Amino acid sequence: MAVLRGWVASWACPRVLKRAFSLHKAHSIKDMENTFQLVRNIIPPLTTKKHKGQDGRIGIVGGCQEYTGAPYFAAISALKVGADLSHVFCTREAAPVIKSYSPELIVHPVLDSPDAVHEVEKWLPRLHALVVGPGLGRDDALLKNVKGILEASKARAIPIIIDADGLWLIAQQPALIQGYQKAVLTPNHMEFIRLCEAVLRDPVDGNDRRGAVLRLSQALGNVTVVQKGEQDVISDGKQVSAPSSWLPLVRAPSQGSATTKPSRSTAAPPPPPP
Numbered sequence: 001m002a003v004l005r006g007w008v009a010s011w012a013c014p015r016v017l018k019r020a021f022s023l024h025k026a027h028s029i030k031d032m033e034n035t036f037q038l039v040r041n042i043i044p045p046l047t048t049k050k051h052k053g054q055d056g057r058i059g060i061v062g063g064c065q066e067y068t069g070a071p072y073f074a075a076i077s078a079l080k081v082g083a084d085l086s087h088v089f090c091t092r093e094a095a096p097v098i099k100s101y102s103p104e105l106i107v108h109p110v111l112d113s114p115d116a117v118h119e120v121e122k123w124l125p126r127l128h129a130l131v132v133g134p135g136l137g138r139d140d141a142l143l144k145n146v147k148g149i150l151e152a153s154k155a156r157a158i159p160i161i162i163d164a165d166g167l168w169l170i171a172q173q174p175a176l177i178q179g180y181q182k183a184v185l186t187p188n189h190m191e192f193i194r195l196c197e198a199v200l201r202d203p204v205d206g207n208d209r210r211g212a213v214l215r216l217s218q219a220l221g222n223v224t225v226v227q228k229g230e231q232d233v234i235s236d237g238k239q240v241s242a243p244s245s246w247l248p249l250v251r252a253p254s255q256g257s258a259t260t261k262p263s264r265s266t267a268a269p270p271p272p273p274p
Contacts, residue, residue, distance in 0.1 A: 011072060014090075026241075029113065038135050041137030042141065043081065044056065052085070052154050053084045053085050053126075054084065054147045055082055055083060055084045056078065056082065056084050056085070056128055056129075057083070057084065057087070057126055057127050057128050058075070058078040058086050058087065058127065058128065058129055058130075058131065059086075059087045059088075059089060059120075059124075059127045059129070059130045059131070060074045060075045060078075060083070060086065060087065060088045060089065060130075060131045060134060061089045061092065061099055061111070061120070061130060061131065061132045061133070061136070061146060061149055061166075062074070062088075062089075062096040062131075062132065062133055062135040062136040062164070062166070063088055063090025063091060063095075063111070063135040063136070063167075064090065064091045064093070064094050064111075064135060064136065064137040064139065064142065065093040066093065066135075066137060067094075067107055067134075067135035067136070067137060068090075068094050068097040068101075068135060068163065069135065069252075070134035070135035071088050071090055071094075071098060071134045071135045072088070072098050072101045072102065072105070073134070074131050074134045075087075075088050075103055075105050076101075076104065076105065079104055079105075085106060086104070086105050086106065087105075087106045087108060087123060087127065088105055088106070088107045088108065089105075089108045089110055089111050089116075089120050089123075089149075089268055090107065090108070090109060090110075090111050090135070091109065091111045091112040091142070092109040092110075092113070093113060094109070094135070095107050095108075095109035098215050101197075105256050108120070108123070110139065111142060111145060111146075112139075112142060116147035116148075116149075117149055117152060119147055120149050120152070121149070121152045124152060124153060124156050124158060124218075125156070126156075126241060127158060128158075128159075129158065129159045129160070129161070130149075130153050130158055130160045130161070131160075131161045131162075131163065132146060132149070132150065132160060132161070132162050132163070132165075132166040133163040133164035133165050133166025133167060133169075134163060134164050135164070136164060136165040136166055136169075137165055138165055138168060142180040143165075143169050143244070146166065146169060146171070147169065147176060149174050150177070151176075153256055154177075154180050154182075154211070158182070158233040159181060159182045159183075159184070160180075160182060160184070160185075161178075161184045161186060162177065162183060162184070162185050162186070163185075163186045163187075165193075167185060167186075167191045167195065168191070168194070169196070170171065170185065170195065171191075171194045171195050171197075171198040171199075172198070174195075174198060174199050177223055178220055178221050178223075179220075179221030179222070180221070180223060180226070181221070181222050181223060181236075183223045183224070184223075184224045184225075184226060185220075185223060185224070185225045185226065186226045186228060187196045187225070187226075187228065188228050188229070189229060192204065192212075192213075192227050193218075195216060196212060196216055199219050199220060200214060200215060200216060200219055201210075209229075209233050209242075210235075210240045210242060211231055211240075212227075213225050213233045213234070213235045213240060214235045214237065214240045215225045216235075217235040217236060217237035218237040220237075221237075222236055222237030222238065223237070224236045224237075224244045231243075270271070
């Protein structure tokens with residue numbers, strides 16, 4: 001199973017997966033064995049019996065003239081944890097820059113074309129999951145195309161992770177993912193506030209993050225919400241969990257896209273060592 005596909009499924013299933021392992025404290029051998037088993041369940045094993053693409057074909061929708069780092073990090077991260085193929089659907093001007101970052105990515109310069117929805121839709125049968133938003137920007141024409149891509153993806157029941165300016169689009173039009181339980185929203189603090197104001201019509205109670213995440217998920221029809229922060233809060237509208245933090249601190253905003261966090265950086269990755 002594709003790594004990212006498995007990640008989406010793990011959050012979107014009725015039982016919210018709770019991490020019980022942290023590198024910041026000592027753990028028993030049993031705890032470590034449980035964690036290793038979790039990793040084994042997610043990471044595709046190496047085997048000679050599989051063909052190219054069988055362990056995951058991921059699509060990233062995002063990347064414009066200003067923001068090219070975020071879609072790169074989202075796409076390359078999928079490859080680094082075991083997926084076979086990463087496609088980036090970006091604007092024409094962003095494509096050469098993203099291609100220059102890595103020869104491993106399949107880059108489609110179609111997102112700002114008049115027939116963008118059709119150009120992306122013809123690839124959807126080959127994809128296991130879609131990430132929408134890294135480096136997308138807020139151009140009206142691009143957002144209109146992304147809206148069509150979301151509708152086409154839902155029609156094919158493709159798991160979708162929505163982040164960054166993809167979340168800005170959802171805040172403007174929550175009906176786009178209303179009730180689509182194969183969607184995972186990954187807002188940071190400000191994106192979460194924006195979503196709550198748009199969907200719940202209430203200010204966020206900073207003293208009750210768990211309750212706010214639960215209510216937002218329920219209001220969207222049990223869409224999984226991963227509210228990122230010092231401690232992530234996750235809910236599928238039925239349960240809510242705040243697993244111990246395990247991600248490293250991220251200084252460069254674009255590098256947050258390795259975990260589909262929002263990005264505003266266009267900096268290229270460091271060159272390989274000589």
